Amino acid sequence: xxxxxxxxxxxxxxxxxxxxxxxxxxxxxxxxxxxxxxxxxxxxxxxxxxxxxxxxxxxxxxxxxxxxxxxxxxxxxxxxxxxxxxxxxxxxxxxxxxxxxxxxxxxxxxxxxxxxxxxxxxxxxxxxxxxxxxxxxxxxxxxxxxxxxxxxxxxxxxxxxxxxxxxxxxxxxxxxxxxxxxxxxxxxxxxxxxxxxxxxxxxxxxxxxxxxxxxxxxxxxxxxxxxxxx
Amino acid sequence: xxxxxxxxxxxxxxxxxxxxxxxxxxxxxxxxxxxxxxxxxxxxxxxxxxxxxxxxxxxxxxxxxxxxxxxxxxxxxxxxxxxxxxxxxxxxxxxxxxxxxxxxxxxxxxxxxxxxxxxxxxxxxxxxxxxxxxxxxxxxxxxxxxxxxxxxxxxxxxxxxxxxxxxxxxxxxxxxxxxxxxxxxxxxxxxxxxxxxxxxxxxxxxxxxxxxxxxxxxxxxxxxxxxxxxxxxxxxxxxxxxxxxxxxxx
Numbered sequence: 001x002x003x004x005x006x007x008x009x010x011x012x013x014x015x016x017x018x019x020x021x022x023x024x025x026x027x028x029x030x031x032x033x034x035x036x037x038x039x040x041x042x043x044x045x046x047x048x049x050x051x052x053x054x055x056x057x058x059x060x061x062x063x064x065x066x067x068x069x070x071x072x073x074x075x076x077x078x079x080x081x082x083x084x085x086x087x088x089x090x091x092x093x094x095x096x097x098x099x100x101x102x103x104x105x106x107x108x109x110x111x112x113x114x115x116x117x118x119x120x121x122x123x124x125x126x127x128x129x130x131x132x133x134x135x136x137x138x139x140x141x142x143x144x145x146x147x148x149x150x151x152x153x154x155x156x157x158x159x160x161x162x163x164x165x166x167x168x169x170x171x172x173x174x175x176x177x178x179x180x181x182x183x184x185x186x187x188x189x190x191x192x193x194x195x196x197x198x199x200x201x202x203x204x205x206x207x208x209x210x211x212x213x214x215x216x217x218x219x220x221x222x223x224x225x226x227x228x229x230x
Numbered sequence: 231x232x233x234x235x236x237x238x239x240x241x242x243x244x245x246x247x248x249x250x251x252x253x254x255x256x257x258x259x260x261x262x263x264x265x266x267x268x269x270x271x272x273x274x275x276x277x278x279x280x281x282x283x284x285x286x287x288x289x290x291x292x293x294x295x296x297x298x299x300x301x302x303x304x305x306x307x308x309x310x311x312x313x314x315x316x317x318x319x320x321x322x323x324x325x326x327x328x329x330x331x332x333x334x335x336x337x338x339x340x341x342x343x344x345x346x347x348x349x350x351x352x353x354x355x356x357x358x359x360x361x362x363x364x365x366x367x368x369x370x371x372x373x374x375x376x377x378x379x380x381x382x383x384x385x386x387x388x389x390x391x392x393x394x395x396x397x398x399x400x401x402x403x404x405x406x407x408x409x410x411x412x413x414x415x416x417x418x419x420x421x422x423x424x425x426x427x428x429x430x431x432x433x434x435x436x437x438x439x440x441x442x443x444x445x446x447x448x449x450x451x452x453x454x455x456x457x458x459x460x461x462x463x464x465x466x467x468x469x470x471x472x473x474x475x476x477x478x479x480x
Contacts, residue, residue, distance in 0.1 A: 011433045012403070012443040013470045084443045088401035091335050091442030097236075097249065098302035098328045102398075104309050105459075107448035113400065115445065185446040188460070191467035198461065 012087070015080050020189035022077040023182050027212070029070055034215045040223060045230055046152025047143060054148040078123050085116045107202070111181040118178040125171045132158060153230045159223035168220045176213030183208055231257045231318060234326040235270065237282055240339050247339065249328075259319035263306060264289060264296060266318055283342040289314040291455060294390030297397065298343055299330040304394035304453040312392065312455040332397035336404065336439040347393045349439040350407055354391075356435035357428035358411040360420050373419050386413035388456040398453030401442030406450035408436045409466035410458050416469050426477020429469040 008014055036056075039049040056063060101108055111118075133154060141150035159165045184205030187193050193201060232255045240247030254270045261269075264286050271281035287295035296313040300306035306316040321327060329343065337345040375383075387410075395406035412429055415421030421428070444463055451460045 005434050006437045007430075007434065008474060011437050011470075012405070012441070013433050013467055014474075016443060017467065017471065084445070088403075088442040088445070091402035091440060092333055093335060094333055096299060096302060096330055096333055097238075098299075098330070099400075100302035100307075101449060102303050102307065102309055102452040104452040105448055106452035107446065108400070112445065112447050181446070188446045188464050189444075189467060191464045191469075191471055193464040194461055195459075 012084075015084055016189040018080050019077065019084065020186035022073040022080070023186045024190075025073045026070070026077060027179065027183060027186075027208070030212050030216075034212055037219055038215065040152070040155060040219060040227070046141075046150065046156070049152045049155075050141060050143055050148055050150060053151045054143075054146070057149075074123075074126065078119070081116060081119050107181075107184075109181065111177040112185070115178060115181060118174040121171065121174045122178060125174075129168075132164070150230075156223055156227050156229055159220045159227075160229060162224065165220040165224040169217050172213045172217040175216065176209050179209035179213060180206055231259060231321075231323040233257060233266070233318075233321065233324070236326060236328045237343070238330045239282070239342055240331075241341065243338055243340060257318050259317065261318045262289065262314055263298070263300065263316040263318065264314050283340075283344045285344050286314055291315040292390060294392035297332055297345075297392045297394055299332060299397055301328055304332065304397035305392075305455055309452065310455055310457050312390075315455075332393055334393075334396050334402035334441065336402065336441050337393060337396065345393075347391075349441070350391050350393060350404065352439065353404065353408055353432050353435045354411060357424070357431035358415070360415060360424060362420075375418060379417055383414045383417040386410045386417070386458060386462050389414075389454075389458055390456060392455065394453045394455060395450035395458075396441065398449045399442065399444075400447055400449060401445055403444045403450075404436050404439070404441040405444035405463050405466070406454065406458060406460065408432050409460075409462040412466045412469055413462040416465065425469060426473035429466065429473050430477060433466075433470060 006012075006014075009018060036049075036052055039052055040046075042048045133151070136154050136158070139150035139153045140147055141153070142148070159168070182205075184201045187197075187201045187205075232253065235252045235254065236249045237252060238247055239250045252270055252274075254266060254273065257266050257269065264284070267282060267284055274281045284298065285295050287293045289296070291312040291314060294312075297305060298313045300313070300316070305311055305313050306320070308316055308320055331337075331339050331343045331345050332347075334345075336349040337347055339345050389407060389410035391407065393404075393407070396402055396404050399405075412432060415428065416425050446460070446463075448460050451458065
C-alpha cells in the first residue's frame with residue numbers, strides 16, 4: 001500500500017492526538033451535562049432544573065460558541081475515528097485464521113476492540129436525543145414571575161414512555177464501554193502518560209466511565225418509576 | 231511427543247496461500263519450536279516434498295529474525311519469549327498447533343512463513359540514528375547520564391526489531407517498534423539535537439509503509455519478547471507534539 005508521505009496532523013500519531021483532544025473535550029461536556037441533569041432528582045417539581053436551563057440560555061452568544069465547538073468536536077471525532085478504523089482494516093487485509101491475546105500487560109478488551117461500533121451507536125443516539133429534548137415541544141412555566149421553558153416537564157413526559165426510558169438507558173451501556181477504553185486511551189494518545197501515571201489514569205478512566213454512564217443510565221429509569229408527571 | 235501441525239503454505243509473494251496439515255513424531259520436550267520445524271522439514275525432504283520456509287538466525291532470542299504466529303499469538307503462547315526460545319514442552323503431547331506468518335500489508339509474504347520486514351529498516355533509515363563524526367570511541371562517562379535515564383533508554387533499546395508488535399496488533403501498527411527506537415535516542419543527550427526531525431521523519435515513514443494506527447490495545451507489549459512498554463508510545467507522541475510546536479516540518 002503506497003500513499004503520499006503524511007505530515008503533521010495527518011499522520012497516524014497526529015490523528016490519534018485529534019481523537020484524544022476531541023474525546024476529552026466531549027467527556028468534559030458530558031460531566032457538565034450530567035451535573036445539570038442530576039437536578040431532576042431534586043424533588044421541587046423541576047424548579048431547579050428549569051432555572052438552571054434558563055440561566056444557561058441567558059448566556060446567549062457564549063452558549064452558541066459552546067454549541068458550535070461541541071458540534072465541531074463531535075463531527076471531527078467521528079470523521080477521524082472512521083478514517084482511523086478504515087486505515088486499520090487496510091493494514092491487515094488477510095486476517096489471521098487464529099488470533100489470541102497473551103494477556104499480561106495487554107489492555108485489549110471488547111471495549112477497546114469495539115470502539116467504532118459503540119462510537120457509531122452514540123453518533124446515532126445524539127441527534128435523536130437533541131431532537132427529542134432541545135428541539136422538542138416548548139412548554140412554558142413561570143418561576144419567580146419570569147416566564148421560561150419547562151424543560152423538566154418535557155424530560156419527565158418523555159421518560160414516562162417505557163421505550164424512551166429503557167432505550168435511552170441501553171445506549172448508556174454503549175457509552176460506558178466507549179469511555180472505559182476512551183478516557184485512559186485519550187491521555188495515552190496525547191502522550192500524557194508515564195510509569196507513575198499509568199495505574200492512576202487507567203483507574204480514573206474506569207471510574208469516570210461508570211460514574212458518567214451510570215448517572216445517565218439511572219436518570220431515565222428513576223424518572224420512569226419514581227417521578228410523577230408535573 | 232507427537233504433534234499435528236496446521237501450517238500456512240504459500241509458494242510466493244503473489245501466489246495464493248492455504249493451510250496444510252502435517253504430523254511430526256519423536257519430538258523431545260526440550261526441543262525448540264524451530265528444531266521441531268527442522269525435523270518436519272527433514273521429513274518433508276526425505277519424502278521428496280518442498281520444505282517449509284521460515285526465518286531464523288541466532289536461535290538464542292537476540293537477533294529478531296525468527297517470528298511465527300503460533301496458535302494466534304506472535305512468538306507463541308509464552309510471554310517474553312521468541313519463537314526460537316519456545317520449547318515444545320509448552321505444548322501438550324498430541325496437540326494440534328496452527329502456524330501462520332506475521333500478517334500485515336507492510337510485511338508482504340515472501341514464501342510460506344517468511345515475511346519481508348524491511349519496512350522496519352526503512353523506518354530506522356528515516357531517522358533512527360544520531361549523526362556523529364566517526365573516530366575513536368568517546369570516554370565512557372564523558373557525558374553524565376542519570377542511572378534511571380540510562381536504564382529507561384536501555385529498556386527501549388532492547389528492541390530486536392522482530393516485528394511481533396506489528397503481528398500482534400489488531401491494527402498491524404508499528405507504533406511500539408517506532409516508539410522504542412525514538413525513545414532510546416530521545417532519552418539520551420546524544421539524541422537531543424535531532425529529536426524533532428527524527429520523530430517527524432520516522433512517523434512519516436511508518437505511515438508510508440502502510441502500518442495501522444495505534445489504538446492503545448497494548449497487545450504489542452504483551453507479545454514483545456523484550457517486554458517493551460507502551461509507555462514508549464506515549465513518549466513518541468510527546469516527541470511528536472514537541473516537534474509540531476518547535477521543530478521543522480519535514
